[in-house]
Amino acid sequence: MIYKLIKKFIHPIFLIIICAILFIPSKNLLGQDDCMECHGETDLTKLDAHDREISLFVDLAKYETSIHGEFDCVDCHQDAEEIPHEETLQKVDCGMCHEEAFEAHVASVHGQSIEQGSEEAAGCVDCHSRHEILAVDNPASRVYPLNLAATCAICHADPKITKKYDIPISDPLSAYNKSVHGIALMSEENFDAATCISCHGLHGIRSMNDPQSPIHWQNVSETCGACHGEEYEQYAESVHGKAVAKGVRDAPVCTDCHGEHQVQSPADPQSPIHPLRVSAITCERCHSSELIVERYGIAPSRVATFEESYHGLAIKGGSLAAANCASCHGIHNILASSDPNSMIFPANLKTTCGSCHHGATKNLWEGPVHLTTSTIPGRVVQTVRSLYIGLIVVVILIMLLHNGADFVRRTKIKVRQRDSV
Amino acid sequence: MKTKLLHTRWTFNERFQHWALAISFIVLVITGFQLKYPDAWWAKLLVGGDILFDLRSLLHRISGTIMLIMSFYHIYYMIATKRGRQLSKYLLPEKKDMQDLIKNIAYNFGLRSQPPEFGHFSYIEKVEYFALIWGTVIMAVTGLMLWFQELTLLLFSTWVIDLLTVIHLYEAWLATLAIVVWHFYYVIFNPDIYPIDTSMITGKITEEAFRDEHYLEWLKIQEEAGEDA
Known part of the structure; x- marks a missing residue:
């Protein structure tokens, strides 16, 4: 009997209970209006842990236009259950919704730093702001591509922070602003251009010595290759790229020649890869280094012999037509002369030399270049040089003695004549 | 009599040859060393950028060409003109030149009381003339071979x-230093000449200088004048 009654009314009862649950507001759930009674006051402040006065004002109008504007305060501030709430609320856990970004951040250099007690290391709000968070494609957002570099620079161009945390590069922003990437993005609004996160990653930013970092020396070239694919492919096959893949730290990665934050166009006279600078500034650093040349058995005196040659002298004199290292050896595709794909492989020299010396004949590409005294022709040239220097010293010394004696004699006579007058 | 009588030492043609050579030489020295020593302070005043570098190359080659043309003209002048043949004869090295050199050194070191007596050209001028020929030949041959290196490379490695x-x-370097040490001494820094020997400008030298520096020729002219009279 009772069972029958229950069976008859079970559905309506459930319905009523569900309705009750749905319609009876929780006693704890506060509405925005409740919060704004206090937090709508512009002069609402409190003292933080360091006794500094901080504002607790929330600009509702701005909040409502933020990407989270449709959420209630308590959706994030879940421990604000009643009014008045505890003096200090829990830190909002963005990971409740943004799980992936949150986890990446925990593992990042910022997240790790926070875990170790850093107060300055960037958490979510430092880049995204608090109540006024806007979508990344909103031009007013702090992480909008055009604003991002300045947002990172709040800390990364602050000498107090870079010093405290021993960050090696102290002002990447001003360097970036001068770079091809910075100029393309900022002045030309080319959104394909790299900004901070393109190379460093975003929530999961890692230190450059972390092998998982996209800017770790063994990863950075691939990172550049995400946009500069063709150059990366050539580089990866080059002597430099292969050496890096083998773990040779002395071999150059993209940034060793191009710079990192201040990557400049090769046409820029200040660029380390400008035709007038690449040989003396960029290639020279390793190929004139006794340590590196000896360690890897690289042919010595490449830069010195180049600088003595007409090409080298013309470059120093400002000639843009003269050959620099890259003109013959290639840029990203530098290969050993024994490699059939190398621009300086014997069979390819005709094309390489011929690109400037039209109508050149085989003596040009068969003859020795970078002449050093380890070869017979080099010793011949060196001997002639020594003989000439000896000749000059002897001839000029004899002339000086001959004329010096003449000068002394004539001066004596002059003095005598003057005295006798 | 002292400084008023003037003798013609250089004709206008010869002075023109000298200054064409001198100017092209100076331009060659500047534009050449500018290429070799681009970091020198004076080179930096002149070198600067692609266009100036090409201008430097052009100037060097123009000056080299002028020097070469003047050299060929000089050969013609010394062979085909009467005055040139006369000078060629004066320039021929002779035993006396070596004796004069020894005498002059001995005199300068106080081992002789009298300096040697010179004719139209002293051994000092002859040394300079032949040094100039040597230098011009070497510079012209190597310069042309470097200028037309494609042709050079047809024959050489x-x-x-x-x-x-x-x-x-x-x-x-040898030519430049020789000009400074040898030539500039005799035409500028020589205490009897300083501040400058004007004969290559006016073409004339004074009776006094003529007698002192070219005594034998002076004597000959005196004798000829005496015979005429």
Whole structure:
């Protein structure tokens, strides 16, 4: 009997209970209006842990236009259950919704730093702001591509922070602003251009010595290759790229020649890869280094012999037509002369030399270049040089003695004549 | 009598040859060393950028061409003109030149009481003339071979270019230093000449200088004048 009654009314009862649950507001759930009674006051402040006065004002109008504007305060501030709430609320856990970004951040250099007690290391709000968070494609957002570099620079161009945390590069922003990437993005609004996160990653930013970092020396070239694919492919096959893949730290990665934050166009006279600078500034650093040349058995005196040659002298004199290292050896595709794909492989020299010396004949590409005294022709040239220097010293010394004696004699006579007058 | 009588030492033609050579020589020295020593302070005043570098190359080649043309003209002048043949004869080295050198050194070191007596050209001028010929030949040959290196490379290997560059450089040093130490001493820094020997400008030299520096020729002219009278 009772069972029958229950069976008859079970559905309506459930319905009523569900309705009750749905319609009876929780006693704890506060509405925005409740919060704004206090937090709508512009002069609402409190003292933080360091006794500094901080504002607790929330600009509702701005909040409502933020990407989270449709959420209630308590959706994030879940421990604000009643009014008045505890003096200090829990830190909002963005990971409740943004799980992936949150986890990446925990593992990042910022997240790790926070875990170790850093107060300055960037958490979510430092880049995204608090109540006024806007979508990344909103031009007013702090992480909008055009604003991002300045947002990172709040800390990364602050000498107090870079010093405290021993960050090696102290002002990447001003360097970036001068770079091809910075100029393309900022002045030309080319959104394909790299900004901070393109190379460093975003929530999961890692230190450059972390092998998982996209800017770790063994990863950075691939990172550049995400946009500069063709150059990366050539580089990866080059002597430099292969050496890096083998773990040779002395071999150059993209940034060793191009710079990192201040990557400049090769046409820029200040660029380390400008035709007038690449040989003396960029290639020279390793190929004139006794340590590196000896360690890897690289042919010595490449830069010195180049600088003595007409090409080298013309470059120093400002000639843009003269050959620099890259003109013959290639840029990203530098290969050993024994490699059939190398621009300086014997069979390819005709094309390489011929690109400037039209109508050149085989003596040009068969003859020795970078002449050093380890070869017979080099010793011949060196001997002639020594003989000439000896000749000059002897001839000029004899002339000086001959004329010096003449000068002394004539001066004596002059003095005598003057005295006798 | 002292300084008023003037003798013609250089004709206008010869002075023109001298200054064409001198100017092209100076331009060659500046534009050449500018290439070799681009970091020198004076080179930096002149070198600057692609266009100026090309201008430097052009100036060097124009000056080299002028020097070469003047050299060929000089050969013609010394062979085909009467005055040139006369000068050629004066310039021929003779035993006396070696004796004069020894005498002059002995005199300068106080081992002789009298200096040697010179004719139209002293051994000092002859040394300079032949040094100039030597230098011009070396510089012209190496310079032309470097200028037309594609042709040079038809016959020689690339290291010959390096060799020619070395010769061209050190001969340039030898020539420049010789001009400064030898030539500039006799026409500028010589205490009896200072501040400058004007004979290559006016073409004339004074009776006094003529007698002192070219006594034998002076004597000959005096004798001829005496015979005429």
